[in-house]
Amino acid sequence: MSAVRVFEAAARHENFTVAAVELGMTQAAVSYQIKVLEERLGVPLFRRERKRVVLTDAGRRASGQVSRAFDALDAAFGAIRAEDASLLTVSTSKTFANTWFAWRLGGFQMAHPDMAVRLHTSDAMTDFASDEVDCAVRSGLGGWSDLAHDLLFEIDFTPMCSPEFLARHGGALRPEDLPDLPLISPHDPWWPVWLSEAGVAAPEGPPKPGVRLDSQAHEGYAATAGQGVALLTPFFWRNDLADGKLVRLFPQVSTRGYAYWLVYPEHRRTVPKIRQFRDWLLAEIARDIADTMARA
Structure with missing residues (x-):
């Protein structure tokens, strides 16, 4: 294909030097590629005349078809570039x-x-x-x-729940109350981090049974529905906090x-x-x- 590309440029200009400049090659490299292609085809594509090259009949017939083929390839890749x-x-x-x-x-x-x-x-x-x-x-x-x-x-993350859930549990909570409350995704490894930084010893043994969800998005929606306390990132839930759908229980936030x-x-x-x-x-x-x- 490299030799065919060189032939297309050389045939279009009927000049090896100009083709070399266009392709970023030396004139000798262009001449070599044309020689390789001619040997492969078994027919001459150019006549070497004094200080110039001229397409043979075979070269002229091939030139038109090769140029159209490269135009079609350029159009195909151009469409891909445009789509991308x-x-x-x-x-x-x-x-x-x-x-x-x-x-x-x-x-x-x-x-x-x-x-x-x-x-x-x-x-x-x-x-x-x-x-x-x-x-x-x-x-x-x-x-x-x-x-x-x-x-x-x-x-970062901090415990949140719905106002209705908070009201059902006395209207105010302390960090040490959390292990005894329904926690959303109690298996979350971030719970021990937040509790420890709040000065609460994490319960020993396996996490207590509770609602286990696969993403913070689902955990936040479950907390909004009053199903328990969830560890949530304030950035994601700022609108729900502002609208009163969720309540931040404590000022402390933690991060890993x-x-x-x-x-x-x-x-x-x-x-x-x-x-x-x-x-x-x-x-x-x-x-x-x-x-x-x-x-x-």
Whole structure:
């Protein structure tokens, strides 16, 4: 194929030197590739005349078909490039999608009406080599050597419940009351962290039976429905707190060092649609963090 590409340029210009400049090669390399192709075909494609080359009849017949073939290839790949530029696929966790992202993604699409946005929700780590995903929002400790990663916000957590649940249990609670109350996802390893930092010894033995859910989004909805106390991230639930659907039981928040990150392949850092999405997402997150702090 490299020899055919060289032939197409040389035939179009009928000049090996000009073809070499176009292709970023030496004139000698162009001449060699043409010789290889002629030997493979068994017919001359150019006549070497004094200080110039001229297409033979065979070369002229091949030239038109080869040029049309390369035009078709360029059109095919051009369509793929256009399609890729017009569709942004973002993968997120269930919690991030349900508590924040799905409510805001339309704002990005409205700001970029020529770009379609597809949201893929999964708690599995994205494999950029095999998944058709442009970028992903994931939680973790960061430091991925093979990915570009931008910090969105740190994950903290604190117990929350519905006002009705709180009223059923006396209207006020102490941290030491929590182990005896219905806890949502009592197996969550973050419970011992928060209790320990609150000065409460975690109960020994296996966690007590309770509602076990697979994401913070579901845990927050269960707490809103009055099913128990859940460990939730204030950033995700600030609107429910402001609307009185949830109550923060204590000022203390804890963290295990995890955060949410925007990740994407390092070599795609400068792709326009990824850069546009990154700038929009960081600005939206910063605005909402400021709003959360103002409400605290």
